[in-house]
Amino acid sequence: xVKVTQSSRYLVKRTGEKVFLECVQDMDHENMFWYRxxxxxxxxxxxxxxxxKMKEKGDIPEGYSVSREKKERFSLILESASTNQTSMYLCxxxxxxxxxxxxxxxxxxxxxxxx
Amino acid sequence: AQTxxxxxxxxxxxxxxxxxxxxxxxxxxxxxxxxxYKQPPSRQxxxxxxxxxxxxxxxxxxxxxxxxxxxxxxxxxKISDSQLGDTAMxxxxxxxxxxxxxxxxFGKGTxxxxxx
Numbered sequence: 001x002v003k004v005t006q007s008s009r010y011l012v013k014r015t016g017e018k019v020f021l022e023c024v025q026d027m028d029h030e031n032m033f034w035y036r037x038x039x040x041x042x043x044x045x046x047x048x049x050x051x052x053k054m055k056e057k058g059d060i061p062e063g064y065s066v067s068r069e070k071k072e073r074f075s076l077i078l079e080s081a082s083t084n085q086t087s088m089y090l091c092x093x094x095x096x097x098x099x100x101x102x103x104x105x106x107x108x109x110x111x112x113x114x115x
Numbered sequence: 116a117q118t119x120x121x122x123x124x125x126x127x128x129x130x131x132x133x134x135x136x137x138x139x140x141x142x143x144x145x146x147x148x149x150x151x152y153k154q155p156p157s158r159q160x161x162x163x164x165x166x167x168x169x170x171x172x173x174x175x176x177x178x179x180x181x182x183x184x185x186x187x188x189x190x191x192x193k194i195s196d197s198q199l200g201d202t203a204m205x206x207x208x209x210x211x212x213x214x215x216x217x218x219x220x221f222g223k224g225t226x227x228x229x230x231x
Contacts, residue, residue, distance in 0.1 A: 033218050040124070042206060042223040050216040058218055090160065094215055102148065102215045106160035 004107035012113045019078040023091030032074035037088040081114045117142040117209050121222035136192045136225045138207030148210040149190045155203040202229045
């Protein structure tokens with residue numbers, strides 16, 4: 001089974017702190033994604049990556065950056081956390097369409113609270 | 116850019132009933148993929164069902180089926196013989212012809228509650 005893991009289920013940080021959210025997948029997927037989930041807004045794409053060291057902005061990249069140094073790991077970075085970044089963060093991975101099944105597999109999520 | 120609309124923020128039905136969740140989308144693409152994802156209270160998102168736009172036949176997975184109306188840009192999910200374990204947030208999602216390397220576009224979700 002595909003497994004996507006995230007480093008923390010719950011995280012509490014203070015305004016201005018630098019925050020790292022880590023995501024690891026074990027199925028050799030090329031594509032990885034970071035989404036933010038807020039009540040009444042659904043999931044919104046922050047950043048995505050289709051290869052090592054490649055990154056692309058999604059719909060709401062402001063205030064975030066990402067790093068993908070290894071194929072299996074995709075990190076989301078909040079350079080200076082703000083209270084409006086309090087949210088649930090979901091990581092996902094998938095194969096390219098040419099690989100057949102393009103289903104996205106999700107991690108369990110990290111509930112980040114910024115005080 | 117594509118948009119996905121789920122017009123039912125919350126629905127509640129009795130166990131064993133059939134329930135239909137609605138989803139409409141807007142795109143200028145002719146080939147694409149549509150998904151329904153389920154997020155139970157434990158939060159892990161899992162795929163329920165997938166539809167490829169070039170396939171006319173509606174997808175089915177056990178008790179779950181879709182009504183895909185391409186011209187109307189509608190993609191509803193029908194859950195038959197609903198069970199308590201079906202209680203969850205359900206998200207409709209769109210994937211463009213690129214195969215998903217650029218992510219999914221999600222609706223805002225429908226909170227489905229199955230009452231005993």
